[in-house]
Amino acid sequence: MKAALFRGPGDLEVIDVETPSAGPGELKIRVESCATCGTDAKIFGHGHPRLEPPQIIGHEIAGEIIEIGTATSGYEIGDRVQIIAAVPCEECWACKAVKQGVCINQTSMGYQYAGGFAEEMIVPASVLKAKGVNKIPGNLSFDEASVTEPLACVLNAQRLIHVGEGDTVLVMGAGPIGCLHVRLARALGAKKVMLADINGGRLHLSANVVKPDRAIDMSSEDLATVVLEETDGIGPSVVITAAPSGQAQEQAIAMAAPGGRVSFFGGLPKDKPLITVDSNVVHYKELILAGANGSSPEQNAEALALIASGAVPVADLITHRLPLSQVEDAINAVTSGEAIKVVIKPQGV
Ligand SMILES: [Zn+2]
Ligand SMILES: [Zn+2]
Structure with missing residues (x-):
């Protein structure tokens, strides 16, 4: 064969x-x-x-x-x-x-x-x-x-940071995983979902399909400014980095709302695994940071059911x-x- x-x-x-x-x-x-x-x-x-x-x-x-x-x-x-x-x-x-x-x-x-x-x-x-x-x-x-399998990984990440009713979610990275994050956040009850990417072409392609409430083209717009405008000056309650970018992780921590949750979904290149974080931002804003890696068999079964029911097309x-x-x-x-x-x-x- x-x-x-x-x-x-x-x-x-x-x-x-x-x-x-x-x-x-x-x-x-x-x-x-x-x-x-x-x-x-x-x-x-x-x-x-x-x-x-x-x-x-x-x-x-x-x-x-x-x-x-x-x-x-x-x-x-x-x-x-x-x-x-x-x-x-x-x-x-x-x-x-x-x-x-x-x-x-x-x-x-x-x-x-x-x-x-x-x-x-x-x-x-x-x-x-x-x-x-x-x-x-x-x-x-x-x-x-x-x-199913990538959606199961996305489900694992969103469960770890309890994405749900009323959340304002920023997804950084408009690849396939970012698209699945947008759709799942909606299915879990998020009230506003934003999608950002530094690659304008990729953002355009993905935003046309998953239709976030706001697509943010980081090659021409200032992400932090737009996100504050879109969240009444508060910041997103959830930020998910779906890109292999340390800078995205640093921005995620800086932009999250007080009491917000941040998921580092995308791993970093093995030769560039370090980021710089103002630890006091995490401390004073009481941020919850979570990694995410893989998924369980049960989450695969659940993801397949979410696709089959139409909740996550x-x-x-x-x-x-x-x-x-x-x-x-x-x-x-x-x-x-x-x-x-x-x-x-x-x-x-
Ligand atoms: Zn994969
Ligand atoms: Zn084991």
């Missing part, structure tokens, strides 16, 4: 590999849709500490079960399924405390296990053990279901569908901002 093999930074090639078969406790799926994201771009550009090449990458996965290993129960050939990306061990203290997102033995699809940029993929036993295989409701396409976020042979183009399109969500179709477009 064909698969996109990552051999090291800048080296991702679609080649013929041996077709896998399902062992005990495993499933095999025909991959119908595997969405690309900023993490793929990061891996492609710099590698990842938990990923040892060569490996088939791709972690936003939806497909159809075509083989069931011995000792695997609860699934049938032909089931349409969405697969989690981060796999909790279900044994460690974090998992037992229902904090699977920070499992200390976490493994991931496309890192330790072969991922979804392939015609077929094994769902490992650890994923089944973690209840990480979700059946896709009949009204959803594979493409929509492939956006995702179909219109998918701007491009490309064959497996163009996986590198897909990653570049996400990075440049000319696409929102790009879905790879290993069975053809």
Whole structure:
């Protein structure tokens, strides 16, 4: 079968590999849709500490079960399924405390296990053990279901900072994650949602789709001034940074309303992980800062239900569908901002 093999930074090639078969406790799926994201771009550009090449990458996965290993129960050939990306061990203290997102033995699809940029993929036993295989409701396409995993990560972040009724939310970064943050904040009851980006083209593309109450083009407008105007001089009650930018994190802390909550959703480049913060701003404003990394299997199931119910539509976020042979183009399109969500179709477009 064909698969996109990552051999090291800048080296991702679609080649013929041996077709896998399902062992005990495993499933095999025909991959119908595997969405690309900023993490793929990061891996492609710099590698990842938990990923040892060569490996088939791709972690936003939806497909159809075509083989069931011995000792695997609860699934049938032909089931349409969405697969989690981060796999909790279900044994460690974090998992037992229902904090699977920070499992200390976490493994991931496309890192330790072969991922979804392939015609077929094994769902490992650890994923089944973690209840990480979700059946896709009949009204959803594979493409929509492939956006479940990033939405689950967005849900994790907004839960950690309790986004809800009456919030004024500023999302910094208008990529696919920023778009999902806008839509989820609305679904959770936020009364005003603003979306900002330094890339005017990306902002325009995304704002046309998710229609924030205010789109702020940081290349031509002063973010802090606009945000104060839009919040009666108070500042947003929630600021979410959905960009790999330390400056965005610093601005988020400076702009948040007293008593506000800040989510550092986007990680920083590993060679630039430090920011400068006036700690007294955090102190006097009683800000709550939260990181966010990954999602739990339960949050994946919840995200899939949010998409299926129409609470968080995702179909219109998918701007491009490309064959497996163009996986590198897909990653570049996400990075440049000319696409929102790009879905790879290993069975053809
Ligand atoms: Zn992703
Ligand atoms: Zn664990």
